[in-house]
Every structure is written in structure tokens, then in C-alpha cells.
Amino acid sequence: MFSEVRTLLFKDLSLELRRMHHLNGLLLFVLGTVFLCFLSFGGGLDREKWNALFWIIQLFAAIQASGHSFSGEHVNRHIYYYCIASPISVLLSKTIFNICLLLITGFGSFFSFWLLLGIPSSAVLNFMTIIVVASFGFAAILTLVSAIAWRAGHNFSLMAILSFPVMYPFIITLIKTSLLSLNNASFNIMWSYLLVLFLIAFLAIALGVILFPYLWKE
Amino acid sequence: MKKMWWKIAGVILVGYGLIAGLVVPVPDLPVIHESIRNLFYHVCMWFAMLTLFSIGVVNAVRYLSGFNMHYDHRSVAAASTGIFFGLLGVTTGSLWARATWGAFWTNDPQLNGAAVSLLVYASYFVLRSSITDAEKRARISAVYNIFAFSMMVIFLLILPKLAQGSIHPGKGGNPMALVDLDTTMRLVFYPAVIGWVTIGVWLYSLKLRIRLISEAHES
Numbered sequence: 261m262f263s264e265v266r267t268l269l270f271k272d273l274s275l276e277l278r279r280m281h282h283l284n285g286l287l288l289f290v291l292g293t294v295f296l297c298f299l300s301f302g303g304g305l306d307r308e309k310w311n312a313l314f315w316i317i318q319l320f321a322a323i324q325a326s327g328h329s330f331s332g333e334h335v336n337r338h339i340y341y342y343c344i345a346s347p348i349s350v351l352l353s354k355t356i357f358n359i360c361l362l363l364i365t366g367f368g369s370f371f372s373f374w375l376l377l378g379i380p381s382s383a384v385l386n387f388m389t390i391i392v393v394a395s396f397g398f399a400a401i402l403t404l405v406s407a408i409a410w411r412a413g414h415n416f417s418l419m420a421i422l423s424f425p426v427m428y429p430f431i432i433t434l435i436k437t438s439l440l441s442l443n444n445a446s447f448n449i450m451w452s453y454l455l456v457l458f459l460i461a462f463l464a465i466a467l468g469v470i471l472f473p474y475l476w477k478e
Numbered sequence: 479m480k481k482m483w484w485k486i487a488g489v490i491l492v493g494y495g496l497i498a499g500l501v502v503p504v505p506d507l508p509v510i511h512e513s514i515r516n517l518f519y520h521v522c523m524w525f526a527m528l529t530l531f532s533i534g535v536v537n538a539v540r541y542l543s544g545f546n547m548h549y550d551h552r553s554v555a556a557a558s559t560g561i562f563f564g565l566l567g568v569t570t571g572s573l574w575a576r577a578t579w580g581a582f583w584t585n586d587p588q589l590n591g592a593a594v595s596l597l598v599y600a601s602y603f604v605l606r607s608s609i610t611d612a613e614k615r616a617r618i619s620a621v622y623n624i625f626a627f628s629m630m631v632i633f634l635l636i637l638p639k640l641a642q643g644s645i646h647p648g649k650g651g652n653p654m655a656l657v658d659l660d661t662t663m664r665l666v667f668y669p670a671v672i673g674w675v676t677i678g679v680w681l682y683s684l685k686l687r688i689r690l691i692s693e694a695h696e697s
Binding site for chain 2 (some may be wrong): 286336358401404405408411412418422424426428432449459463464467468471474475
């Protein structure tokens with residue numbers, strides 16, 4: 261199974277590196293949105309609003325990034341994957357690929373925030389840790405939702421509708437954790453919140469592993 | 479007649495809950511005063527809603543384990559009846575909040591949890607309406623039902639405990655209303671909960687039968 265995941269992931273990554281259309285599109289989306297925020301807020305943002313803005317932009321970027329997980333390829337190629345790989349390796353490889361995409365977009369949007377709006381805190385390293393955890397959780401939850409939306413056929417409009425209600429527990433905890441880190445909270449306080457974030461992400465992956473096979477076979 | 483007993487019991491219990499809820503003596507507490515009587519109505523709606531959503535998700539699991547369309551009908555009937563009770567719960571809760579906290583909606587984890595659970599099932603029905611093929615619709619919506627229900631349970635049970643400053647009873651250090659409830663109120667509250675849950679299940683079974691009949695009529 262690990263070799264299957266590795267091969268599928270390598271295929272996705274090399275396709276992406278060759279064409280770069282997802283990544284460039286996402287980075288442009290993030291940069292454009294942050295620039296719009298800069299124009300409309302002009303730097304007058306306190307911590308709370310900065311934090312909420314950052315994660316809402318990140319959520320939309322994540323929905324956009326993982327929305328293409330399955331719809332980007334032709335149906336015939338999915339039948340081919342169906343023949344050669346187990347559904348679980350397909351799901352895991354897509355999830356890992358989305359984690360990579362979201363890590364790059366997360367840090368991209370972090371640096372564009374830094375450039376244009378500044379960082380309202382000195383706890384930069386803690387915040388970066390949270391970006392890593394967030395990419396993991398976003399990818400874990402949204403990859404399965406994107407499979408559901410892809411199977412239903414109406415990909416993009418459904419993706420946004422279906423992902424919001426299931427994202428709430430994760431994103432609310434995330435916004436709280438990251439506000440704590442911006443307020444220079446010690447790691448002892450943040451620890452329980454990070455644990456909850458990880459638990460939600462692992463639960464999402466476990467449910468995905470159980471449920472995805474039902475979506476995968478036509 | 480033999481199968482009717484639980485329906486009759488439900489009607490009697492709800493009738494008892496409705497009338498006794500208005501006439502039974504209640505402790506006169508600050509802020510809440512007589513509005514405490516809403517406990518007999520508001521909290522019962524949540525119990526009924528959660529029971530129905532659980533029936534829905536159990537039937538989604540049963541559908542996926544055998545692909546029998548009957549369980550899909552059950553799952554949908556339970557979800558739509560659950561939404562009905564959820565709306566009633568939000569309405570009664572909102573009126574109660576206006577009377578005691580001064581606003582129809584406050585930024586409270588308990589209330590937001592309620593809103594999210596309604597949103598989950600609203601998008602469940604949007605998903606269903608977007609797929610035309612019946613088998614495919616049943617399969618995909620069962621998957622979403624199980625996934626979204628788990629996320630909703632997390633939101634309802636875990637997050638309010640993490641959040642600080644909730645004013646809802648039983649959360650954030652507030653006394654749990656159901657534990658130190660007045661003894662006479664318990665005598666009304668517990669039967670009322672059982673009664674409303676029974677009525678909820680009855681409504682669900684009616685909804686299911688209507689679905690099955692209209693399905694048979696079409697084919």
C-alpha cells in the first residue's frame with residue numbers, strides 16, 4: 261500500500277510541477293485577496309480581526325485547492341486507477357498532495373500578510389506551527405468532501421456548500437488557537453487546543469478511509 | 479391496536495407535559511422567573527431532534543452495509559423530521575433567550591452548535607436534490623450523512639466545553655440544569671422528554687410511510 265501511495269503521490273506532484281496551474285492559481289488568489297484587504301483596511305487591523313481574516317482567506321484557498329482533487333482528471337483515468345490501486349491509497353495520496361499544496365499556500369499567504377499588513381505579534385514561530393497543523397486538518401477534511409462533490413457531479417457550487425458545515429468545529433478551534441499564539445500564550449495553554457485539532461483531523465482521516473471506498477466504486 | 483400503545487402513551491405524555499408544564503409550581507429564581515417553564519418544551523425539542531438525527535445516521539450506516547433502498551428512505555425521513563424539531567428547538571430557545579438574556583441570538587457555543595447542526599442537514603438536502611440517480615443519491619448522501627453527523631457531534635459535545643464564558647446552563651462552570659432540577663419539575667420534565675421523543679418517532683414513521691407509498695405509486 262505504501263508503494264501505491266508513493267507512486268500516486270509522485271504522479272500528482274510531477275504533474276503539478278510540470279504544469280504548475282493549481283499552485284500558481286492558488287498563490288495568485290491568495291496574493292490578490294490579501295492585496296484587496298490591504299487596500300480596504302489599510303493596516304488598521306487589530307489582532308482579532310487580522311487572525312479571523314487570515315483564516316477565512318486560508319479556508320477559501322483550501323476549498324479551492326482541494327476542490328480540484330478528483331475533478332482535474334478524466335473519468336477514464338479514474339477507471340485505470342480503480343484497476344491498479346486500492347481506494348485507500350488513492351484517498352491518502354490525494355490527501356498528502358493537498359497537504360503539500362496547502363502548506364505552500366499557507367506560507368505564501370503568511371508572507372504576503374507580512375509584506376502588506378504586518379504581523380501583529382512576535383510569536384512568529386508558534387504561528388507557523390499552527391499553519392502546518394491547519395494544512396493537515398484542512399486537507400484531511402476537505403479531500404473527502406471534494407470526493408463527495410465530485411461524485412455528485414456539480415463540483416464547485418456543491419463543494420463550498422458541503423464543506424462549510426463540516427469545517428466549523430475545526431476552524432473555530434483553529435481561530436481560537438491561533439489567537440492564543442498571537443497573544444504570546446505559553447505552549448502549555450495551547451497544547452490542549454492543538455490536541456483537539458489533531459483529534460478532529462485524525463477522525464476525519466479515519467472516516468475518510470472507511471467511507472471513501474463507497475464513493476470510489478461507480 | 480397492539481402496535482398502537484406507544485403512540486397513545488406518547489400523546490398522553492405530551493398532553494401531560496403541556497398542561498402540567500403550565501400549572502405545576504416552579505421555584506421563583508432571579509432572571510428566569512416563570513420562563514423556566516420553557517424547559518419543558520425547549521429541551522424536549524433537542525432530545526427529539528438528536529434522537530431523529532441518530533436514527534438517520536444509523537440507517538445511513540445500514541444502507542451502506544447492504545445497499546437496500548429501504549434504509550435510504552428511513553434515513554431521509556428521519557433527517558427531515560429532525561430538521562423540523564431542530565427549527566422548533568431554535569425558535570423556543572430564541573424566545574427564551576430574548577426573555578432572559580435580552581437578545582434573540584447570542585454568540586454562545588450551545589446556540590451556534592444548534593445552528594451548525596441545522597446547516598449540516600440543510601446541505602445534506604441540497605446534496606440530495608442535486609443528484610438525479612436514486613441509487614447514487616442514496617450512496618453519496620449516506621456517506622455525507624455519516625461524515626457530517628460525526629463532525630456535528632464533535633461540535634455539539636466537545637467545543638462548548640473548550641469555550642469559556644458560555645451563559646447556557648451546564649456549560650463553562652454553570653450548574654447543569656438537569657442535575658439539580660427541582661423535584662416537582664423533574665416529575666414533569668422526564669415524562670415530557672419521553673413523550674416528545676415518542677411523538678418524534680411517530681412523525682418519522684408517518685413520513686416514512688408516505689415516502690414508501692409515493693415511491694410505490696410512481697413505479
